[in-house]
Amino acid sequence: MYLSLEESLTYEFALHWRDDSYRPNLTNVDWTCFAKLLTHNRMAVLAAPILKRVNASIPNEAQKTLKEQIEKYERSASKLGDALTKYLHVADSRRIETVVLKGLWLCEKIYKNLSMRPGGDIDLLVRKHKVDACLALLNEQGVGQYWHNLMHDDYFTRHHLHQQRCTRDLNIWFEVHWALDHPYTLLTVDYESIFARAKPAQLLGAPIREMAPPDLLLSLAIHLVKHAVYLPSLVGRENLPRIILADGMLMYYLDVAEVIKRHVDINWDLTVQLAREWGAVDILGSVLLTCKRYFNAPVPNEVLTALPVRGPWRITKSVMARVAEQELATFDGKRISRFWKLMLASNGAFILRPVRLLETVSYFFPPADFLRRRYGRANIFLRICHLAKAFLQTLRFGWDSIYFGIERYLRLKRLGEIASLFNRLETDL
Numbered sequence: 001m002y003l004s005l006e007e008s009l010t011y012e013f014a015l016h017w018r019d020d021s022y023r024p025n026l027t028n029v030d031w032t033c034f035a036k037l038l039t040h041n042r043m044a045v046l047a048a049p050i051l052k053r054v055n056a057s058i059p060n061e062a063q064k065t066l067k068e069q070i071e072k073y074e075r076s077a078s079k080l081g082d083a084l085t086k087y088l089h090v091a092d093s094r095r096i097e098t099v100v101l102k103g104l105w106l107c108e109k110i111y112k113n114l115s116m117r118p119g120g121d122i123d124l125l126v127r128k129h130k131v132d133a134c135l136a137l138l139n140e141q142g143v144g145q146y147w148h149n150l151m152h153d154d155y156f157t158r159h160h161l162h163q164q165r166c167t168r169d170l171n172i173w174f175e176v177h178w179a180l181d182h183p184y185t186l187l188t189v190d191y192e193s194i195f196a197r198a199k200p201a202q203l204l205g206a207p208i209r210e211m212a213p214p215d216l217l218l219s220l221a222i223h224l225v226k227h228a229v230y231l232p233s234l235v236g237r238e239n240l241p242r243i244i245l246a247d248g249m250l251m252y253y254l255d256v257a258e259v260i261k262r263h264v265d266i267n268w269d270l271t272v273q274l275a276r277e278w279g280a281v282d283i284l285g286s287v288l289l290t291c292k293r294y295f296n297a298p299v300p301n302e303v304l305t306a307l308p309v310r311g312p313w314r315i316t317k318s319v320m321a322r323v324a325e326q327e328l329a330t331f332d333g334k335r336i337s338r339f340w341k342l343m344l345a346s347n348g349a350f351i352l353r354p355v356r357l358l359e360t361v362s363y364f365f366p367p368a369d370f371l372r373r374r375y376g377r378a379n380i381f382l383r384i385c386h387l388a389k390a391f392l393q394t395l396r397f398g399w400d401s402i403y404f405g406i407e408r409y410l411r412l413k414r415l416g417e418i419a420s421l422f423n424r425l426e427t428d429l
Helices: 005-016 031-040 044-053 060-093 103-111 128-140 153-159 191-197 213-227 240-246 250-262 268-278 281-295 301-306 314-331 338-344 354-364 368-375 380-414
Strands: 099-101 122-125 162-166 173-177 199-203 206-210
Touching (some): 005 044, 005 240, 005 250, 005 281, 031 044, 031 060, 060 122, 099 103, 099 206, 103 122, 103 199, 103 250, 128 173, 153 162, 153 380, 191 213, 213 250, 213 268, 213 281, 240 250, 240 314, 268 301, 281 301, 314 354
Parallel strands (some): 122 173
Antiparallel strands (some): 099 122, 162 173
């Protein structure tokens, strides 16, 4: 498919950033466009050595755009790194086994550069019964419930996958996960087995538990598709490279590709087995296929054969095609409808993009494979029981959304703060 010069160079940079001999031809580059494209996809730090190597003549405005992201990521890496190290040492002394997800773990272990893509927060995975102890520890360290826009903890405990905490200045955020996705999906992740396979390791000189490569790959793929919800529906689309750029997701795919390149001894048989047991075949299959096709990830063909991407229902595929069209329209500077703005919006109160509610339909009427994974067998009786359970869960979700939404609204009004669900978080990392 057609990519502009700047779009092609963005993929080139991602493919060759480790190669010191790589010298791109930057003649006729639209630097305003290229700088915006790189920063939109979180690639300023990655691009900096390449641009320095070729002594690129970059206009001041584009230089400023790139420099601002680089400096932001350097500040973020420093602040988040200090906060994470402080937490990890105490967590280890209190026997709170902690897996560090994404962000700084990838920066140190995969990219060997803490400023590469530190993220806006620190994602931790702990056992569910350790969440309260983890939150108490963070509170002792000055990381608490200081952003009042969030819903009550009980709402997140019942319906989501993590609790959020931050410092008073809102500059340092922790997300304490007990799961990789919300409970109304077809995933059946065995979290105890993740911790059983995890090995003691060090991050920033502090003790952590490090996931086995199969678990790491699956966690990254699940997180990616949680944001790039369209991928299993559109993995075969010719314009997928532009959709990835439009969504600002290139570094997420590069994370997976780089993990595969650095872990040449990945146990692919176990990876495929876990994808099947967790109900993540479409998720992992679509991510691996994309990483092999566009990022040269060395994924064996037999692995892709073992992880066929069937995609969701037809109506979901149709909606996801519209999602991609809207992302591309925004990317190209075109207007999109208010309806699609709402469907694609994220907010600090509910976390969940409205478009992901499509998953609830498949959760109500799951395939037999899900019933066997969840309940050990599949029959009409279990199907009816699960439908009733899903219905009651949804009623509880609706009631809690109203109840805690009102509680949040009254709390913000009492504090004299804006009560909109779409309050923007302004920080100065």
